[in-house]
Amino acid sequence: MFKKITLLGVMALLCLNFGVLAQQRTPISGTIINTDGQPIPNANISTKDKTATTQSDDKGNFKLNGIAIGTSIIITSIGYASKEITMQKANIVTIVLETAEQNLQEVEVNAGYYRVRDRERTGSISRITSETIEKQPINNPLQALQGRVPGMEITQLTGVPGGGFRVQIRGRNSISSGNDPLYVVDGVTFPSSRINNANSNNITQDASPLSMINPNDISSIEVLKDADATAIYGSRGANGVILITTKNKTSENLRVNVNYSKGLSQVGNRLNLMNTEQYIAMRLEAFKNDGLNPSSTDYDVNGVWDKNKYTDWQSELIGRNAGISNASVSVSGGSKSANYMVSGNNYSEGTVFAGNFGYNKLGINSSLNLGANESRLKASFVFGYTQTKSNFLLTDPTTYITQAPNAPDAYDEYGKLNWRYNNTDIILNPMAPLNNTIDAITNNIIGNAVVNYKVLDNLTFKTSVGYNKIDREELAKRPNIAKYPTSNPTSANRESRFGNNFNKSWIVEPQLNYAVNLGNSKINSLVGMSFQENEMEYRNILASGFNGDEVMNNISSASVFSIAESNYSAYKYAALFARLNYSLFDRYFINLTARRDGSSRFGPGKQFANFWAIGTAWVFSDEKFIKNNISFLSFGKIRASYGVTGNDQIANYGYMQLYNNTASYQGTPTLNIGRIANPDFAWETNKKAEISLELGLFGDLANFQFAYFQNRSSNQLVGLSLPPSVGSTTIQANLPAIVQNTGLELEARLNIIKRKSWDWTTSINLTIPKNKLVSYPGLENSANATNYIIGMPLAINRYYDTTVDKQTGLYTVKDFNGNGVRDDADCYLNKFIGQIFYGGLQNSVRYKHFSLDLFVSFTKQNGNSLLYGISYPPGYFAPGVSNVNQPIEILNSRWTKVGDDANIPKFTTLNTGVSNFNLGKTTGTQSVDDASFIRLKNVSLSYSIPKNWFNSLKIADLQINIQGQNLFTLTKYAGLDPENQYLNRLPPLRTFLAGIKLTF
Amino acid sequence: MKIIRSTIILALYMGMNLSCKKFIEIEAPRSSIVPSTVFDNNDLAISAMLGIYQQMAVTGYASGDMNSISSVCGLSADEFLVHNTTLAPFFQNQLPIDNSTIRGIWTAIYARIYNANTILEGLQSENKITPPITEQLQGEALFTRAFNYFYLVRLFGDVPLYLTTDYKSNSIAKRTPIEAVYNQIVQDLKEAETKLSDVYITSDRVRPNKATVQSLLAKVFLDLRDWENAEKYTSIILEKTSLYSLVPLDDVFLKNSRETIWQLMPTANSNTPAGSLLILTSAPAALSLRPDFVSNSFEANDLRKTSWIKNIVVQGTTYYYPFKYKVKSSTTVTEYSMVFRLAEQYLIRAEARAYRDKLSGAIEDLDAIRLRAGLKPFKDTNPSISKADLLVAIQKERFVELFSEWGNRWFDLKRNGKSTEVLGPIKTQWSPSAILFPIPKLEIDNNKNIVQNDGY
Incomplete structure (x- = not known):
């Protein structure tokens, strides 16, 4: 039990007076402080037999009377390791409690509307703390969760900073509604869907709103997964809830933290593309196969372009190092009854692209806490403002890396874009699109105020008011300099799009907390309400007819305008929620949660619905028969939960019959009915069940958690097919289709070495998910008939059985039903696209002042094949087509002569080859490949400079660190990256960062 | 204590049902009309x-x-x-x-x-x-x-x-x-x-x-x-x-x-879409008039055959097309689509x-x-x-x-x-x-x- 507490202030106590009689009774008084020397108020001090108990006051002082010498006294306080001391003599002692980070069961977990000690937790909540987040050089908090939270699948869609992610907790529940989890930042709901940015979607792949949150400002992220944890979020809990809490740790002493780091990002993996020699050979083979000779437009091989020239377009276009710098300062301080924290942060990241692009994030975060611990009235405020400025291009340059390797230089000798070579036009210059830019400024204001009023000792009234607004201004330009000059672009071709949008919401949540201890049992209850309103608006004006490329920033320089998009929607939401928690002997726990929700997304009569859950836990390791018989079992808990949550992630106004503006008639704007409205559709419901076992062995040296869940979502909101004669072919309706997600989640944490100067912890997590469409009445007649199969995962695709014909060297499709034509029935091969299992392995080693963290994530999955991303068949070329170079891999298994058993069809220059190639690589099984990978996701090495080095300076802590992200990937996948699986998108980047952390 | 609690819960619940229905009523979106x-x-x-x-x-x-x-x-x-x-x-x-x-x-x-x-x-x-x-x-x-x-x-x-x-x-x-x-x-x-x-x-x-x-x-x-x-x-x-x-x-x-x-x-x-579809400037992509209709159905000197029908010869083939609508494409609008x-x-x-x-x-x-x-x-x-x-x-x-x-x-x-x-x-x-x-x-x-x- 070496992990048991070290006693500092008690030393004196131990040295004194062993000779006192055991029967002697004496008062004891003292102060309880933490390792920082701060007093710990409200700590419980009691004798072991609980005959005398007291609490420390706000200065940490306490006094217990009439204690017999030799009595054991236990000091406990939430967040700290409990401590047992033996009374030796009447004394004034200082007792130092250590933060209870090691004692996993004592950690308090944020469950949203309440906090719960991990030991008492009845629901499935995963937690990632700032300690883990800070070790990672990332720009979006979601990256910090990748591979670390069992049951949570996170896919980074692009390496462009601020870009999109796909997040799914415990699988895909909904056939056609949203599958996004609910995000709550400091009690304020945060948008999960993209920041509307129709202008720049290609490059950012749905800009992630969470990129507005500075990862280093986060104190913890809790992921709520099962019914017990999510039912209190009612209709929005079906897809899980992610709670983000920003740092609010304050102290009475003035504290200044300074962080600075600098580094770079780069594309970690290069695609093995053909060099000029291989490329020319491929082209000539294609001509040979076709029995043709190069024509006058086959510039690459007919002598117009230099057949010996080689340009590595990959390194030209995406091969740069993107500089990163990150600086932050925080100041905290205050007094017993008021304290504050203010922090500022600046993050900037360049891009790996040719040209001058980048991303800059500037943020201010502050918090203020009023009222001392014992005050009846307390208040806290959190306010954050973040601005990001991004300057990108409209098309991801990764699109052009497969330009012919002997294509002429992009720039001429004067540094201008090159459009002529050897008396021939260059129709496509891959550097020209760098001039099609998108500049965006995104602002985020988030604020939350919480007022706590202790009505009675056991009864607290709390109100939380939050506001969140994200707005974005963007300007996308397509100047004429980016256009092929021979096309004679005129002023009408100069197009700028001016986009403006905002998404704002406010939330008010009054609640009452009532807690009481009744001898051996404890009741904790909560009742509250939630009111929320959300508004979104998006406007995009297309302006053209600019006189020059230079004036395209100025909307008034344009002569033609049109409204490219204009959209507004509002969403209101009201709820009543309650929680009742009962614990007996601190061993048996039952937790009931319920919520009644009303949402404006549903029609009259369908707006309200009830959601509930029951969670139970049993700490069996505290049972006598276990304690006495299984000594190595330090902690054992079984918990189970069941409940109903909902999903309302559908478009606003879905139930309303709406007229939309259509084109004019006689110059008058006309109205048309967009759809038939169904006023009767209601919530998707998701019934979740989970059972879990938690074990701690050898004094928590080894911890295990096993969870099995089964989630069934029904009442699926889908477009129901209608006979078109009724006025529309589909209608939004609830269908009794059932989607089931089951899964096994395993977590283990082993404290392999734990010494004073040595510490080594390994933790591993593994998730094996399974998704299944259990039923779908009327599937065969619905629009989804070819998309889903009952009994299979939703992410199943149907493919033709395509093979390369030995005679012709072309793809042929097996005529499965033998009817002589290629039809839907020939799509008989089902392939699952998605993750089969995934997880992560973390190793943390500390030696004296060094600490080293290594994190490896692994995923077994099927994904889009390399071939799927290739646009044209090998051997194909056309002057305006950029994607003609090919990966070397395709050379190995191509068809070259009659009789070849090949995977890649014969090289061809023909247009007919394009459709034949698509047959295999898009509609055939060739489009799917094993995209499993093991990735060294994070390495962090830090060194804390010993305090005695700078005793004379006022420095409290100084740490230097080196961090790396996505350092190395082990995969058989042949494409650019097995995670985002696209040839024309920037993969997640490899990042190195070196930093310094200083605390005064 | 219990009484206080139940009273508060009851009050909240009643408040909820009275006010929430009102609260979650939304106006029509600005971009559409009910x-x-x-x-x-x-x-x-x-x-x-x-x-x-x-x-x-x-x-x-x-x-x-x-x-x-x-x-x-x-x-x-x-x-x-x-x-x-x-x-x-x-x-x-x-x-x-x-x-x-x-x-x-x-x-x-x-x-x-x-x-x-x-x-x-x-x-x-x-x-x-x-x-x-x-x-x-x-x-x-x-x-x-x-x-x-x-x-x-x-x-x-x-x-x-x-x-x-x-x-x-x-x-x-x-x-x-x-x-x-x-x-x-x-x-x-x-x-x-x-x-x-x-x-x-x-x-x-x-x-x-x-x-x-x-x-x-x-x-x-x-x-x-x-x-x-x-x-x-x-x-x-x-x-x-x-x-x-x-x-x-x-x-x-x-x-x-x-x-x-x-x-x-x-x-x-x-x-008109009809003018745009029917008037031929190159080989037809969709429709042309049946030559037998053009040659057999009109009496001699029927002005409609010359005024309402035109033809185009592409690679030796004659294609006839209706020329009732005279405008194939123009931003100056002179014709509307006739119904009756x-x-x-x-x-x-x-x-x-x-x-x-x-x-x-x-x-x-x-x-x-x-x-x-x-x-x-x-x-x-x-x-x-x-x-x-x-x-x-x-x-x-x-x-x-x-x-x-x-x-x-x-x-x-x-x-x-x-x-x-x-x-x-x-x-x-x-x-x-x-x-x-x-x-x-x-x-x-x-x-x-x-x-x-x-x-x-």
């Missing part, structure tokens, strides 16, 4: 009505484009040759039940009927539309509903007849017999006739007036072989000489020509009078058309023509006058029972059941009460 708002405002209600015309005019069955009734019926009959695979099944009279063009026509016609029913329901319920506007819009909506059912019943035979927007009951409806559909059409039109006035409500002839309704009534009674009523309604129109008269051939299809009874206005700043015109009314009355044995009157009407086309009048050349011969002459005249317009030829053959006789010899895969198009598969898949037409 029906109740539409029918609180004259201009918006008018916009909803105009929306129907706009949708009809821009693309699809009523537009004159590739997927319009004019095109597909012209191909199905003996007006057009086909030059693409999408339309080939019409030309071959071999329509698969999942033909996407048929589905498009069916879906779009019913969508317009749905919109018309929405307007009728909106005007019936409590609203703030001023009474004269209500009358006007009810008239237009009833006409529109009748117009759309008229083409449905002629294309498909028995069709589900919906007079409400209740999708639940509509989606399990059976097909209504042809007679009942015609009865409803007549009833709607007679009601519309009382609500609309002789003048056009706006400066163009692009919103139906009373004469438009009467034109359709005349067409309906022609289908129903109710010669008396057909003559009655055409006569009413033909007497409105202050508004309507025949105009020179080249001016017929100009916007708001005096021959126009009803036109649809194409998309702003463009001319006066010449047809002359021909309807000629036929009705002939059947009613008023042969001289019939000849007079027929001659009005012939004279304009530069042909000698029957009055002079054949004043004692027999009734049977006169009826044949009228059908022949209809073909050369109304070709490429609204499938008139297809429907004329059908209502006269001549489809097989005329089309059988020139269409290798013709079968008599081809006179009705198939009900789209999607409809039958989603409503088991709908039975497919014979032959499909």
Whole structure:
């Protein structure tokens, strides 16, 4: 039990007076402080037999009377390791409690509307703390969760900073509604869907709103997964809830933290593309196969372009190092009854692209806490403002890396874009699109105020008011300099799009907390309400007819305008929620949660619905028969939960019959009915069940958690097919289709070495998910008939059985039903696209002042094949087509002569080859490949400079660190990256960062 | 303690149920309008009505484009040759039940009927539309509903007849017999006739007036072989000489020509989809006129053959195309899409009078058309023509006058029972059941009460 507490202030106590009689009774008084020397108020001090108990006051002082010498006294306080001391003599002692980070069961977990000690937790909540987040050089908090939270699948869609992610907790529940989890930042709901940015979607792949949150400002992220944890979020809990809490740790002493780091990002993996020699050979083979000779437009091989020239377009276009710098300062301080924290942060990241692009994030975060611990009235405020400025291009340059390797230089000798070579036009210059830019400024204001009023000792009234607004201004330009000059672009071709949008919401949540201890049992209850309103608006004006490329920033320089998009929607939401928690002997726990929700997304009569859950836990390791018989079992808990949550992630106004503006008639704007409205559709419901076992062995040296869940979502909101004669072919309706997600989640944490100067912890997590469409009445007649199969995962695709014909060297499709034509029935091969299992392995080693963290994530999955991303068949070329170079891999298994058993069809220059190639690589099984990978996701090495080095300076802590992200990937996948699986998108980047952390 | 708690919970709960319902009520989105708002405002209600015309005019069955009734019926009959695979099944009279063009026509016609029913329901319920506007819009909506059912019943035979927007009951409806559909059409039109006035409500002839309704009534009674009523309604129109008269051939299809009874206005700043589709500047991509129609159907010196038909020679092949609309593409708008015109009314009355044995009157009407086309009048050349011969002459005249317009030829053959006789010899895969198009598969898949037409 070496992990048991070290006693500092008690030393004196131990040295004194062993000779006192055991029967002697004496008062004891003292102060309880933490390792920082701060007093710990409200700590419980009691004798072991609980005959005398007291609490420390706000200065940490306490006094217990009439204690017999030799009595054991236990000091406990939430967040700290409990401590047992033996009374030796009447004394004034200082007792130092250590933060209870090691004692996993004592950690308090944020469950949203309440906090719960991990030991008492009845629901499935995963937690990632700032300690883990800070070790990672990332720009979006979601990256910090990748591979670390069992049951949570996170896919980074692009390496462009601020870009999109796909997040799914415990699988895909909904056939056609949203599958996004609910995000709550400091009690304020945060948008999960993209920041509307129709202008720049290609490059950012749905800009992630969470990129507005500075990862280093986060104190913890809790992921709520099962019914017990999510039912209190009612209709929005079906897809899980992610709670983000920003740092609010304050102290009475003035504290200044300074962080600075600098580094770079780069594309970690290069695609093995053909060099000029291989490329020319491929082209000539294609001509040979076709029995043709190069024509006058086959510039690459007919002598117009230099057949010996080689340009590595990959390194030209995406091969740069993107500089990163990150600086932050925080100041905290205050007094017993008021304290504050203010922090500022600046993050900037360049891009790996040719040209001058980048991303800059500037943020201010502050918090203020009023009222001392014992005050009846307390208040806290959190306010954050973040601005990001991004300057990108409209098309991801990764699109052009497969330009012919002997294509002429992009720039001429004067540094201008090159459009002529050897008396021939260059129709496509891959550097020209760098001039099609998108500049965006995104602002985020988030604020939350919480007022706590202790009505009675056991009864607290709390109100939380939050506001969140994200707005974005963007300007996308397509100047004429980016256009092929021979096309004679005129002023009408100069197009700028001016986009403006905002998404704002406010939330008010009054609640009452009532807690009481009744001898051996404890009741904790909560009742509250939630009111929320959300508004979104998006406007995009297309302006053209600019006189020059230079004036395209100025909307008034344009002569033609049109409204490219204009959209507004509002969403209101009201709820009543309650929680009742009962614990007996601190061993048996039952937790009931319920919520009644009303949402404006549903029609009259369908707006309200009830959601509930029951969670139970049993700490069996505290049972006598276990304690006495299984000594190595330090902690054992079984918990189970069941409940109903909902999903309302559908478009606003879905139930309303709406007229939309259509084109004019006689110059008058006309109205048309967009759809038939169904006023009767209601919530998707998701019934979740989970059972879990938690074990701690050898004094928590080894911890295990096993969870099995089964989630069934029904009442699926889908477009129901209608006979078109009724006025529309589909209608939004609830269908009794059932989607089931089951899964096994395993977590283990082993404290392999734990010494004073040595510490080594390994933790591993593994998730094996399974998704299944259990039923779908009327599937065969619905629009989804070819998309889903009952009994299979939703992410199943149907493919033709395509093979390369030995005679012709072309793809042929097996005529499965033998009817002589290629039809839907020939799509008989089902392939699952998605993750089969995934997880992560973390190793943390500390030696004296060094600490080293290594994190490896692994995923077994099927994904889009390399071939799927290739646009044209090998051997194909056309002057305006950029994607003609090919990966070397395709050379190995191509068809070259009659009789070849090949995977890649014969090289061809023909247009007919394009459709034949698509047959295999898009509609055939060739489009799917094993995209499993093991990735060294994070390495962090830090060194804390010993305090005695700078005793004379006022420095409290100084740490230097080196961090790396996505350092190395082990995969058989042949494409650019097995995670985002696209040839024309920037993969997640490899990042190195070196930093310094200083605390005064 | 418990009492306090339960009281608070109760209070919260009551507060919740009273206030939350109110709280979560939302306004309509700014980008759209709810029906109740539409029918609180004259201009918006008018916009909803105009929306129907706009949708009809821009693309699809009523537009004159590739997927319009004019095109597909012209191909199905003996007006057009086909030059693409999408339309080939019409030309071959071999329509698969999942033909996407048929589905498009069916879906779009019913969508317009749905919109018309929405307007009728909106005007019936409590609203703030001023009474004269209500009358006007009810008239237009009833006409529109009748117009759309008229083409449905002629294309498909028995069709589900919906007079409400209740999708639940509509989606399990059976097909209504042809007679009942015609009865409803007549009833709607007679009601519309009382609500609309002789003048056009706006400066163009692009919103139906009373004469438009009467034109359709005349067409309906022609289908129903109710010669008396057909003559009655055409006569009413033909007497409105202050508004309507025949105009020179080249001016017929100009916007708001005096021959126009009803036109649809194409998309702003463009001319007609029919002109754009039919006028050839290179080898045809969709349709061209049948050379046998061009060479055999016209009498010598028929001005229509030179004024309304042109040809283009591409690689030695001559392609003929209708040149009724003269503008293929221009931002100066000179032509609108013709729906009803006066010449047809002359021909309807000629036929009705002939059947009613008023042969001289019939000849007079027929001659009005012939004279304009530069042909000698029957009055002079054949004043004692027999009734049977006169009826044949009228059908022949209809073909050369109304070709490429609204499938008139297809429907004329059908209502006269001549489809097989005329089309059988020139269409290798013709079968008599081809006179009705198939009900789209999607409809039958989603409503088991709908039975497919014979032959499909």
